[in-house]
Amino acid sequence: MDSFTQIVLGIATAEIVAGKKLQNKTFWYGAILGTIPDLDIVVGKFMSNVDGVAIHRGISHSLLFFLFLTPLLGRLIVKIERGKIDFKSASWMVFWCLTTHVFLDLFTSWGTQILWPLHYRFALKTIFVIDPLYTIPLFISLIYVWKNKEHFIRKKYVYKGLLISSGYLLLTCIVKLVAVHQFEKALKQQNIVYQELIVKPTAFNTILWNANIATVEGYFLADYSFFDTQPISFTYYAKNNVLEEKVKLIEDFQKLKQISEGWYLITENNHNLYFNDLRFGLLKNNPEHPQFAFSYLFVSDNNGQFIAKEVPKEKRDGKALLKKIFTRLKGN
Numbered sequence: 001m002d003s004f005t006q007i008v009l010g011i012a013t014a015e016i017v018a019g020k021k022l023q024n025k026t027f028w029y030g031a032i033l034g035t036i037p038d039l040d041i042v043v044g045k046f047m048s049n050v051d052g053v054a055i056h057r058g059i060s061h062s063l064l065f066f067l068f069l070t071p072l073l074g075r076l077i078v079k080i081e082r083g084k085i086d087f088k089s090a091s092w093m094v095f096w097c098l099t100t101h102v103f104l105d106l107f108t109s110w111g112t113q114i115l116w117p118l119h120y121r122f123a124l125k126t127i128f129v130i131d132p133l134y135t136i137p138l139f140i141s142l143i144y145v146w147k148n149k150e151h152f153i154r155k156k157y158v159y160k161g162l163l164i165s166s167g168y169l170l171l172t173c174i175v176k177l178v179a180v181h182q183f184e185k186a187l188k189q190q191n192i193v194y195q196e197l198i199v200k201p202t203a204f205n206t207i208l209w210n211a212n213i214a215t216v217e218g219y220f221l222a223d224y225s226f227f228d229t230q231p232i233s234f235t236y237y238a239k240n241n242v243l244e245e246k247v248k249l250i251e252d253f254q255k256l257k258q259i260s261e262g263w264y265l266i267t268e269n270n271h272n273l274y275f276n277d278l279r280f281g282l283l284k285n286n287p288e289h290p291q292f293a294f295s296y297l298f299v300s301d302n303n304g305q306f307i308a309k310e311v312p313k314e315k316r317d318g319k320a321l322l323k324k325i326f327t328r329l330k331g332n
Helices: 001-022 025-044 049-055 063-081 087-105 132-147 152-191 242-247 253-259 313-330
Strands: 198-200 209-213 220-224 237-238 264-269 272-284 291-302 306-310
Touching: 001 087, 001 132, 001 152, 025 049, 025 063, 025 087, 049 253, 049 306, 063 087, 132 152, 132 313, 152 198, 152 209, 152 220, 209 272, 220 253, 220 272, 242 264, 253 272, 253 291, 253 306, 272 313
Parallel strands: none
Antiparallel strands: 198 209, 209 220, 220 237, 264 272, 272 291, 291 306
């Protein structure tokens, strides 16, 4: 999830675990601890485009890393607070602030390597990385927590915020099941034989959903809004095996192949080869040269080796995509 949401969740978690002992200091500790797992983004800035993406939500989001970090930060907090909190309580606060961060990320499309060093990423794909309907109730509850000093009242407000936000998170799981059923029904009606189906929400809502469908020879992409009145329409993209032969020996290709979990397409435009991660949809649906949200251009470096560079996204592309989404979610 976005940084602000993780900060809010971190504060709420710290308040539940240590609010009685630390009072409003839980806001500082919760904000810091809730942000720590995402510092891998900062580390990634000093790496190549591909390696930076590869480490995101890897070791920094793993239970093994949290078990290592918990006692160290627990002791540090005890020293800072000088007797206001014991080691056990400080350590529990650290552990749960870090762990709830990852639990929330599990519901997004990118997923996390919570069991690192295993490579598998767990992703429920029920919520977009920014969703105000989750964040706002929790944020409002923390405003009341800040204004009150009585522990019982503070805890009551935190629980209310968490109950509403968690209830919404549960609702997204149910809504996704309905969306999955609609895609499966449409695929059956249109006699499309497929190997795998993934369904995920579009930006800022749980009304419009995207689907990626893998077949032996290619992929179908589709979207479905709960306000649709027409059948689901699938767009087909054939696997470019000939183009893939040209890049299969490039190290960055092998890394991107693993990152995308096999959901990728190699395309060519003006004699340039691109790696397209299909999991996050299209920016521009050009029949001849579709532009995906995450695309990488293969270029030659100073040593003559081919590397992958992420294709930059322009602000106008993002604005156009959001406009398209909010127009489409009204129904086809």
